[in-house]
Amino acid sequence: MDNNHFIFRITLAFILSFSFSTFAQTDWVKWGKADYTYQINNPVEQRNYSFDLSNPGRFLLKSFANAYWLFISDVDGDNCSFSPTCSNFFIQAVERTNIMQGSLMFFDRFTRDMNIFGKVNHYPRVPGGHFFDPPSLYILDSDSINYIPPSVVVKNE
Amino acid sequence: MKKLFFTILIFSSIIFSQEKSHLANDNLFSPTNIKRFADYLFCLKDYLRAANEYERILSLVQNDSIEFKIALSYLEMGNFSEASTRFNSIKKSSSFYKSAQAQSLKSVFQTGDIVQFRNQYLDINSNKAYLDSAGMASLYMFSFLLTEEPLPNEDEFIKTFPIAEKSKIKNFYDWKQDPLEKSPLKAAIFSAVIPGAGKIYANEYSDGIYAFIATLVAGYLAFDNFKAGHDFRGWIFCGLTAGFYAGNIYGSAAAVQIYNARIRFDFINELKAFLEDKNYFLQVFNFCN
Numbered sequence: 001m002d003n004n005h006f007i008f009r010i011t012l013a014f015i016l017s018f019s020f021s022t023f024a025q026t027d028w029v030k031w032g033k034a035d036y037t038y039q040i041n042n043p044v045e046q047r048n049y050s051f052d053l054s055n056p057g058r059f060l061l062k063s064f065a066n067a068y069w070l071f072i073s074d075v076d077g078d079n080c081s082f083s084p085t086c087s088n089f090f091i092q093a094v095e096r097t098n099i100m101q102g103s104l105m106f107f108d109r110f111t112r113d114m115n116i117f118g119k120v121n122h123y124p125r126v127p128g129g130h131f132f133d134p135p136s137l138y139i140l141d142s143d144s145i146n147y148i149p150p151s152v153v154v155k156n157e
Numbered sequence: 158m159k160k161l162f163f164t165i166l167i168f169s170s171i172i173f174s175q176e177k178s179h180l181a182n183d184n185l186f187s188p189t190n191i192k193r194f195a196d197y198l199f200c201l202k203d204y205l206r207a208a209n210e211y212e213r214i215l216s217l218v219q220n221d222s223i224e225f226k227i228a229l230s231y232l233e234m235g236n237f238s239e240a241s242t243r244f245n246s247i248k249k250s251s252s253f254y255k256s257a258q259a260q261s262l263k264s265v266f267q268t269g270d271i272v273q274f275r276n277q278y279l280d281i282n283s284n285k286a287y288l289d290s291a292g293m294a295s296l297y298m299f300s301f302l303l304t305e306e307p308l309p310n311e312d313e314f315i316k317t318f319p320i321a322e323k324s325k326i327k328n329f330y331d332w333k334q335d336p337l338e339k340s341p342l343k344a345a346i347f348s349a350v351i352p353g354a355g356k357i358y359a360n361e362y363s364d365g366i367y368a369f370i371a372t373l374v375a376g377y378l379a380f381d382n383f384k385a386g387h388d389f390r391g392w393i394f395c396g397l398t399a400g401f402y403a404g405n406i407y408g409s410a411a412a413v414q415i416y417n418a419r420i421r422f423d424f425i426n427e428l429k430a431f432l433e434d435k436n437y438f439l440q441v442f443n444f445c446n
Binding site for chain 2 (some may be wrong): 107109112114137139140145147
C-alpha cells in the first residue's frame, strides 16, 4: 500500500473517531423508572411552638396550645378533618378577635367537627384532603367572607 | 436485462420522485400565507400564536380585519385591557369600527371595572351614529345587576333587552330586588330558644342536630354529676354546656352570613354564565366556518 495513502486513512480514521466522540451523546446517566411513593401528598401543618410574650393572656393561651400539641395532638396523629386544625383555629380566632369571641368560634367549630355526616359536600378541600374552614368566615364581618364552593380544591390557604 | 432494469429504475425514480409543492415557488412568508397560518391557529384557539402571526402581517401591510382579529385574540385570551386598546385603535373609516367599539366595551366590562364601562358607554352613546346595536344598551342595563347601586324602574330596565330574554331578565331583576337572604339576628334568637334551631334556619340541618345533641348531653352530664355530688365534674360539664350553647348561638349567626354569601356568589355566577351564553348581547363573529 502506498505510504501516503496509509497516512491519509489513519488521519481520516483519527478525525472521524474524534468527531464521533466530540459530538456523541453526552448524557451518560442511564434512564430508569422514577422512584414512586404511595404516601399522600399531605404536608402536615407546621407547628409553631414559639411563645407569644406580647401579653399574659396570649402567653397563657399559647402555653396551653403548645402543651396540647406536644403531649396529646402530635402523639395522637393527624386526626382533625379540618384545615386549620381545631386548635390552630382557636389560636387564629383569638388572634383575629378576642378571647371571648375566639372561644365562641371554637365551640362552634368543635360542634361542626363532631358532625360526621354533613362535611363532605359542604366544605372545599385543601390538597391533603382536609376540609378548608378558616376563621375569617366566622368573625361576623360579611366583608371578610370569601365564599368558596365545596367543589373547589384550595391551593393557597 | 440490465437495460430493462435501468429503464424501470429511471422511470420509477421520475414517477415516484417527490412532487414539487405548489408552495415551493411561493413565498411562504407572504402576507397571504401568514394569514392562512394565522387563521388556522385562530380556529385552533391558539390565540397567542395567532396574534403573533397577525402582527407579522401588520408589519407588512395595513389591514383592519387583521387588526380586529388581533384584538379578538387578546379578548379570547382574557387580556381585556390590551383587547380594549386594540379595538379602540381601529379607525372610524373601517367597516369594523362599530363592532370594534362594541367589543371594546365588552372588554372593559370583562375587566370588572363597571364604572369605566359605564363612562365609556355614555361617551360612545353620546354619538349614536357610531354605536352598534341595542346590545350595548342591554349590557349597560345589565351592569346594574352586578353592582350594589339601586336598580332602575322595572319597566325601564326590562324594555332594553331582547324579547326572548325578557323573562329570564325579569327573574334576575326579582332575584336582585329580593335575594332571599336570611337574618343573622333571627338565627341567633332561634338558637337561643332551641339550641341548633338557628343552624337549621341557615339550612345547616346536620350541624343543627349535632349542636342540639351536644348541648343536651353536656347539660345532662352536668345535672347528673351535680345530683351525684360530683361538684367538680358538674362544673366542668356546666362550662361545656354553656360553651356549646353560646357557641351555637354565635355560630348560627355566622352560618347565616355564609349562607347569604353563597346566595350572592350563586347570583353572580348565574349572571356571568348567562352573559357568556348570550355573548354579552353582542354579535357573534365566526371566522372559522
